[in-house]
């Protein structure tokens with residue numbers, strides 16, 4: 001089977017966005033603040049939003065199951081306070097849970113956390129627990145920069161983040177390191193802020209010794225790892241100068257990259273540079289880049305084509321990228337599939 005480890009609910013019914021706009025209006029004008037119960041989205045609306053979008057494309061392109069999380073750019077942790085983030089995260093996670101219940105063979109959830117700038121990440125734990133225990137979610141998205149492009153939080157290796165890591169280790173769930181929208185005009189959200197964050201997260205881990213404290217902690221760095229695979233020699237060299245172990249031993253038991261690169265030479269490079277055990281299939285569909293590549297005639301985010309076409313992978317290795325690695329990195333996904341005889 002083909003598991004796409006990176007999909008967001010970018011096509012949620014418009015009522016969700018309207019509710020969020022009301023919530024944001026309510027920050028300045030408490031009389032405008034909506035109640036959670038004001039948001040009404042029926043199962044039929046959810047079904048339609050998925051069947052005509054993600055599920056249609058999954059069937060056309062030949063992927064089977066998507067690890068599905070709330071729309072990343074809409075997390076916008078920088079807006080409002082913890083209470084605002086907490087209510088918003090609960091709503092978004094519940095919608096992904098409902099999608100996973102409506103299409104149990106095709107979607108399984110990953111949680112957005114109610115992060116808020118300057119607030120102790122431990123406050124995210126109740127939402128995380130609910131998503132794993134009650135919703136059967138198999139991972140989380142962790143935003144290394146809840147300030148939205150101003151980087152006011154300590155690096156991911158700081159003890160600041162440890163309460164989340166302790167819970168992740170307890171539940172055996174990985175985190176996709178995923179920022180949200182940029183509110184810094186210097187950084188375009190998906191073209192710069194996302195890729196900067198991917199690269200930054202890797203470098204923070206390289207500088208620190210986080211995985212000595214948490215040997216089983218797992219991070220998925222999305223968007224092909226940002227600049228990391230392309231500059232692998234730079235990172236190896238920096239690790240050497242910092243007297244760190246080889247990257248293979250220092251980071252690659254714990255850090256994985258997805259395949260959201262959107263062109264063939266990018267996937268060729270990724271699969272040549274990064275060990276196959278550290279690459280997980282993903283498309284981030286329907287996401288940042290929705291057009292058709294005039295050079296290939298296919299959608300940029302139809303990433304299966306590139307994985308299929310690369311000469312760097314044997315069939316056995318392709319299986320790892322499509323399925324085997326995802327089962328290893330997301331043990332709760334593997335357990336859920338096995339429980340269904342898959």
Ligand SMILES: [Zn+2]
Pocket residue numbers: 006008072178222284287
């Ligand atoms: Zn994403």
